Amino acid sequence: MRYILVVIGLLWPMLINAQAWEDQQLFKGENPVQTLRVLSSTDTGFFSPIIQSFLAANPDWNVEYLVTGTADISAILQQSPQSYDVVISSAMDLQVKLVNDGFALKLPSISHPDWAQWRQSLFAFTSEPATIVVNRSAFRGKSIPANRQELIRALREAPEVFDGKLGTYDVRSSGVGYLFATQDARASETFWRLMEVMGGLKLRLYCCSGDMIDHVASGELLVAYNVLGSYAAARQLQDDRFEIILPSDFPTTMMRTGFVSKETKHPVAAERFVRHLVDGRYFATGLNTSSLPQLGLYPEGRNPTVIPLEPALMTYLDKLKRRTFIQEWSNAVIQ
Amino acid sequence: MTETVNVSGSLRRRLTLTLIGGAAVLAVVLFAVVRLYAAQIAQQGQDSILSASVTSMLDAAVLRDGAVVVDFPYAALSMLSTTSDDRVFYAILQDQTLLSGYKHLSPPNGSFPTTGTFMAETPDGALIRVASDSRTLVGADTRTVITVFVAQTQEALQVTLNDISRRVALFGAGFFCLSALLSFWASASTITPIRRLTSSIARRGPQDLSPVASPVPSEMVSLVESLNRLMGRLDKALSQSEEFIAEAAHRVRTPLATVRSHAEAMLHRVDRDENRKALRAMVRAIDESSRAAGQLLDHAMITFRTDHLEREELNLTDLLQELVQRLTPVAEMKDISLLVENTEPVLVSADAILLQNAIRNLIDNALKYSPMESEITIRVSASPTPTIEIWDQGAGFPPDQIANLSSRFSRGDNAKGIIGSGLGLAIAQDVAEAHGGALKLSNLPGGGACVTFSL
Numbered sequence: 091m092r093y094i095l096v097v098i099g100l101l102w103p104m105l106i107n108a109q110a111w112e113d114q115q116l117f118k119g120e121n122p123v124q125t126l127r128v129l130s131s132t133d134t135g136f137f138s139p140i141i142q143s144f145l146a147a148n149p150d151w152n153v154e155y156l157v158t159g160t161a162d163i164s165a166i167l168q169q170s171p172q173s174y175d176v177v178i179s180s181a182m183d184l185q186v187k188l189v190n191d192g193f194a195l196k197l198p199s200i201s202h203p204d205w206a207q208w209r210q211s212l213f214a215f216t217s218e219p220a221t222i223v224v225n226r227s228a229f230r231g232k233s234i235p236a237n238r239q240e241l242i243r244a245l246r247e248a249p250e251v252f253d254g255k256l257g258t259y260d261v262r263s264s265g266v267g268y269l270f271a272t273q274d275a276r277a278s279e280t281f282w283r284l285m286e287v288m289g290g291l292k293l294r295l296y297c298c299s300g301d302m303i304d305h306v307a308s309g310e311l312l313v314a315y316n317v318l319g320s321y322a323a324a325r326q327l328q329d330d331r332f333e334i335i336l337p338s339d340f341p342t343t344m345m346r347t348g349f350v351s352k353e354t355k356h357p358v359a360a361e362r363f364v365r366h367l368v369d370g371r372y373f374a375t376g377l378n379t380s381s382l383p384q385l386g387l388y389p390e391g392r393n394p395t396v397i398p399l400e401p402a403l404m405t406y407l408d409k410l411k412r413r414t415f416i417q418e419w420s421n422a423v424i425q
Numbered sequence: 426m427t428e429t430v431n432v433s434g435s436l437r438r439r440l441t442l443t444l445i446g447g448a449a450v451l452a453v454v455l456f457a458v459v460r461l462y463a464a465q466i467a468q469q470g471q472d473s474i475l476s477a478s479v480t481s482m483l484d485a486a487v488l489r490d491g492a493v494v495v496d497f498p499y500a501a502l503s504m505l506s507t508t509s510d511d512r513v514f515y516a517i518l519q520d521q522t523l524l525s526g527y528k529h530l531s532p533p534n535g536s537f538p539t540t541g542t543f544m545a546e547t548p549d550g551a552l553i554r555v556a557s558d559s560r561t562l563v564g565a566d567t568r569t570v571i572t573v574f575v576a577q578t579q580e581a582l583q584v585t586l587n588d589i590s591r592r593v594a595l596f597g598a599g600f601f602c603l604s605a606l607l608s609f610w611a612s613a614s615t616i617t618p619i620r621r622l623t624s625s626i627a628r629r630g631p632q633d634l635s636p637v638a639s640p641v642p643s644e645m646v647s648l649v650e651s652l653n654r655l656m657g658r659l660d661k662a663l664s665q666s667e668e669f670i671a672e673a674a675h676r677v678r679t680p681l682a683t684v685r686s687h688a689e690a691m692l693h694r695v696d697r698d699e700n701r702k703a704l705r706a707m708v709r710a711i712d713e714s715s716r717a718a719g720q721l722l723d724h725a726m727i728t729f730r731t732d733h734l735e736r737e738e739l740n741l742t743d744l745l746q747e748l749v750q751r752l753t754p755v756a757e758m759k760d761i762s763l764l765v766e767n768t769e770p771v772l773v774s775a776d777a778i779l780l781q782n783a784i785r786n787l788i789d790n791a792l793k794y795s796p797m798e799s800e801i802t803i804r805v806s807a808s809p810t811p812t813i814e815i816w817d818q819g820a821g822f823p824p825d826q827i828a829n830l831s832s833r834f835s836r837g838d839n840a841k842g843i844i845g846s847g848l849g850l851a852i853a854q855d856v857a858e859a860h861g862g863a864l865k866l867s868n869l870p871g872g873g874a875c876v877t878f879s880l
Contacts, residue, residue, distance in 0.1 A: 190512045192549045209510040276499055401513035402503035409525035410495045410517065 109166065113157035117141045120149035126359050128153055129167060130178040131160040131266070132346065133300060136324065137178075144366045151359060159297060160184060160265025167193060172353040175360040178346065178367075180318070181265030183272075183403040185212055185347045190401055194349040197361050202368055206345065208399040214345035215367040216383055217396055220270045221319040222335040223303060228252070228312035229333075237339040238280045241313070245287050255312040256288045257302045260295035261419055270316040270342055272406040272415060273397055277340045282422055288315065289423040306332045316342075320383050341395045436619075440612040448604030452597040456590075463589040467582050468554070472542045475556030478504055478575045482517065486571045488564040493519050493571065507581035514553065514576040519569055530555065530574040539572050551578050618642050622649065634660035664729075671725035674718040681718070685711045720848040723782055727852050731859035734776050741771040742805050744780060745813065749803065752788055760798040763788070767805045773880055775860055783856035786849040787815050787876050794819040794874065810862065812879040821868035831864055853878060 113134045116125070130137060134157055141153045156174075158166060160181035167177055171193055179185050186208060188194065194211035206214040222241060224234060228251060235241040245252050259267020274281035285293075294311065296302045299321045302314035307329050322334045348367050350360040397403070406415060478501050485497040495517050505513045516523060516530035523531045529548050530537070537545070542556045555576040562569050618641055625639065636653035685708060692704045742765075749763045756763050791801045799818040806812050822830060831850040853876075854864040862880040869875050 190514075192512075192547070192551075204508075209512070398506075400503060400506040401511075402499050402501075402506065404513070405497070405499050405502050408495075408497070408517075410493075411497065411525075414494060414496050 109156075109158075111156050111158055113155075115155045117145055117153040117155060119145045119151045119153075122152040123150045124356060124359070125152040125154050126175045126356060126363060127173065128155050128176045128178060128363070129163060129174040130155060130157055131163060131180055132178060133157065133321070136320070140367065144363060147366070148359070148362065153363075159263065161263060161268075163265070164188060167351065171351050172355065174351050175354040175356050176348055176350055176363050178348040179265070180218070180344055180346045181269050182214075182344060182347055182397055182399060183269050183407055184265050185349065186399060186401060186403045187407055189349055190404065193352055195352045195354065195357060195360075197350060197364060200361070200365055200368060205396070205398065212347050212349045212399065213364055213368050214347045214399065215370065216320065216346040217343050217393055218318055218320040218346060218383055219336055219395070220274075220316045220342045220344065221322055222337060223306045223314045223317045223322050224333050224335060225306050225309055225312045226331060226333055227309065228255075234333055234335065236335065237337045238278075238284050239339060241315075242280075242284055242287050245291060245313075249291055252291050252312055254292040254294070255310070256291050256315070257294045257296050257305060257311045257313070258288065258315040259299075260297060262416055264297055266318070266344065267316065268406070268412075269344065269397070269403075271419065273342050274316070274340075275415070277342070280339065282418075284315070285419065285422040289425045293423055295423075303332070318344075323383070343393060343396045345396055345399070347399070437612045437616045440615060441608050444608030444611060445605050448601050448608065451604070452601040455600065456593050456597045459593045460586075460590055463593070464586055467585050467589075471554055471577065471579070471582055472556060474504055475542060475554060475575050475577060476558070478502065478515075479556050479558045479573045482515070482573045482575065483558055483560045483571060486517075486560060486562060486573075488562045488567070488569070491564060491567065493524060493562065493569065495525070495571070501575075505575070505577055507577075509581035509584050511578045511580050512547075512551065512553075514547065514574075516574045518572040518574075521572075526574075527576075530576060537574065545576065547578075553578055554582075618645060626652075634663070667725045667728055670721055674721040674725070678715055678718040678722070681711055681715045685715070717848075720786075720852070723786075724848050724852055724855075727779060727782060727855055727859075730776060730779055731855055734779075734859060736774045736776060738772060738774055739777050739780075741773050741780075741811055741813065742768060743770070744777065745784065745803060745805055748781065748785055748788060752785070752792070756792055756801070759792065759795065761792060761795050761801060763801050763803065765803045765805070769805075769807070771805050771807045771811050773811045775880060776856075779856045779859065783853040783878065784813060787813075787853050787878060790849050791815050791817040791819070791874070791876070810879050812877060815876045815878070816869060816873055818873045821872060821874045822866055824868065827866050827868075830866060 115134050115138075117138070128141075134155055137155060141155060145151065145153060160179050161184070163177060163179050163181070164184050164187070167174060167188060177185070177188070177193075189209055189212045194209070196209065196211050197213075198210050200207075200210070200213065202213055222235075222238075229235075229244075232244070235244050245256075259270065261268040261271045271281070296314075299318040302311065302317050303322050303325050305311040306314050306317075307325070309331075319334060319336065322332070326332070326334060348364055350357065350364055354360045405411060481501040481504075482495060482497040485501075486493060486495045488494075502513055502515070505511070514527045514530055516526035516528075518524060518531050521531075530545075537543070537555065537557060539557055539559045542554060545553050545555050547553055553576040555574055557572060557574045559570055559572040562571055621639075622637065622641060622645065625637065634656045636656060637649050641649050688704055688708050688711065692701060692708070695701055695704065745765055749765055753763060788801070788803070795801060795817045796819060801818075802814075802816040804814045804816075806814075831854040850864070850866075857864045857878055857880065860880045862878070865877040865879070867875045867877070
């Protein structure tokens with residue numbers, strides 16, 4: 091028994107280091123002295139312009155950018171909160187829960203609209219709608235559906251065309267997929283009908299938006315539901331074989347948020363990084379060819395379709411609620 | 426006769442300070458009470474929202490196929506959103522075992538009450554308000570108790586309370602300032618009757634010892650009564666002493682006249698020079714005493730009469746002519762001529778006896794201090810006020826004593842060797858003042874004294 095414990099003790103640091111990152115990249119500053127560790131769910135490609143402009147302004151830093159799935163971020167941070175300085179994720183609910191549970195540092199000096207921050211700790215810096223991505227060839231000669239109702243009708247009219255060629259997030263493994271699904275379910279019963287229809291046509295489940303877009307572009311999928319609009323739009327710049335639909339019935343818009351870990355070793359630099367995210371000046375530079383959409387600043391303030399940053403986001407994270415929701419979702423999708 | 430009065434504090438200041446102090450205490454009490462009350466109300470507000478959240482969670486609890494399902498609504502936590510983004514915690518327990526939610530809300534010993542609201546602390550030290558409630562679910566063959574805790578930090582509550590405190594503090598300060606102003610006003614108006622009494626007594630003439638007649642507040646009645654009694658006693662004592670002096674002078678004068686006539690008779694009978702010299706000195710001393718007694722009598726009479734003036738219409742010129750006529754024999758003894766310059770009638774309303782007395786004293790004085798073979802000029806004029814001027818050709822008043830000469834028993838340095846009591850000018854001044862006029866002493870540029878008696 092003691093032997094096993096010793097082995098575990100020896101291997102533990104390696105296990106942490108051996109964390110299976112989706113991507114891991116070190117951005118070097120000009121005269122780096124220290125390294126800021128950023129834990130993120132955003133693909134490196136989208137984020138590198140932001141990091142580059144940060145490093146241009148702060149040449150004495152390196153930024154180590156660590157990418158993992160939204161659902162894993164909570165667990166990784168809770169396991170070793172002192173190892174990460176900034177945490178960025180598109181799963182607003184998980185981020186709110188981490189802040190609520192006291193993992194975030196308060197940054198009182200950052201001024202940000204009330205609806206785009208929570209507890210002066212969690213700051214939103216993009217607003218990205220959930221979209222439906224369709225392959226053009228599937229709707230040749232037909233009108234492209236503008237909302238979920240029309241999509242349901244289209245699927246019902248030609249089930250043989252779409253059979254096995256539909257995709258969406260696997261809400262069991264993707265944090266942002268779960269967020270989109272729960273918010274859709276809150277908004278309308280249409281979501282459940284769509285899931286049932288899609289489930290009947292051998293719906294394929296994905297972990298990430300990137301894969302779904304790839305498959306729609308290649309024709310392997312004809313329709314992907316709840317794809318991150320930002321990724322799709324970036325992709326469309328090089329590849330126009332697919333169409334991006336912003337559902338007209340009820341759009342769901344997510345805000346990408348970031349906070350500074352409470353146990354960060356570099357609070358000043360981490361705050362500077364978040365300030366850099368929030369002030370959005372990098373959007374104005376020429377670096378944003380494939381960057382993230384800026385936080386929509388509506389004249390009346392908040393974008394009305396944006397999911398509000400509030401503690402109620404934790405509702406569907408509840409163990410019992412999640413079990414119930416996934417049960418229902420599975421019943422609808424997996425037939 | 427100004428003696429310093431011992432001063433100990435000030436009524437006005439004491440009143441003001443008491444009122445301001447009272448206002449300060451009231452303002453602080455007001456602040457404390459309102460703040461306490463506001464805290465209770467704010468806490469009640471938070472408690473009721475927490476309880477509503479607990480209720481909506483408990484309502485969602487059902488037994489499905491023997492398992493507890495709590496599909497609580499989004500609103501259960503959404504209703505806890507605050508402007509200060511308060512942190513929210515909850516726990517759902519089945520028979521004391523944590524089903525879902527935060528561990529720190531279900532302590533192992535079950536020390537939290539399962540109904541009601543209470544304060545607690547999160548593991549990282551934040552103060553939270555917790556609401557809890559339980560419900561029994563009854564299934565086909567099971568009974569199970571579901572307990573729900575919902576908790577929230579108190580940051581928004583604190584912001585509200587601070588806001589209220591600030592407002593109440595401002596309100597209290599305003600209340601205090603207003604009260605302070607009112608205190609100044611109240612103490613000033615309370616002190617006014619005392620001021621009024623003081624100034625009415627200070628404004629009185631030296632002879633006025635009548636009781637205070639104007640109305641005073643009830644608190645001052647006994648003071649004013651004592652004051653009136655004191656003044657009454659003083660008045661009585663003064664008039665008694667005047668009477669005493671008059672009586673004494675009268676009693677002295679009559680025997681003196683007898684002694685004088687005896688002495689004069691004796692003077693005719695003795696031949697030896699030293700005896701005649703002694704007798705002459707005696708007669709002279711008797712004359713001086715008699716004159717002093719006479720003037721004391723005059724003064725006492727005048728003091729009495731000035732309090733009860735008996736005015737009548739009279740011609741000042743006539744009065745003067747009469748006096749001059751009466752005094753001419755005396756003047757002729759020194760070869761002095763008395764000239765009255767004006768013969769026009771000057772009508773005045775005055776006390777004839779007092780006027781006669783005063784002017785006789787003045788002419789007497791002029792006669793006494795004039796050298797032999799000189800002139801005394803008397804001028805009567807009607808405007809601007811009825812005035813009598815008496816000029817002589819004597820040495821004039823000593824310039825450094827001119828201001829004090831008209832007080833009682835005061836005599837100039839040049840009066841040595843001249844019979845006099847020092848009451849003449851005092852009597853004339855008292856009479857002039859009793860009629861609302863004045864007595865002015867001056868020296869003529871070419872030598873000689875001038876007395877101006879105006880009514």
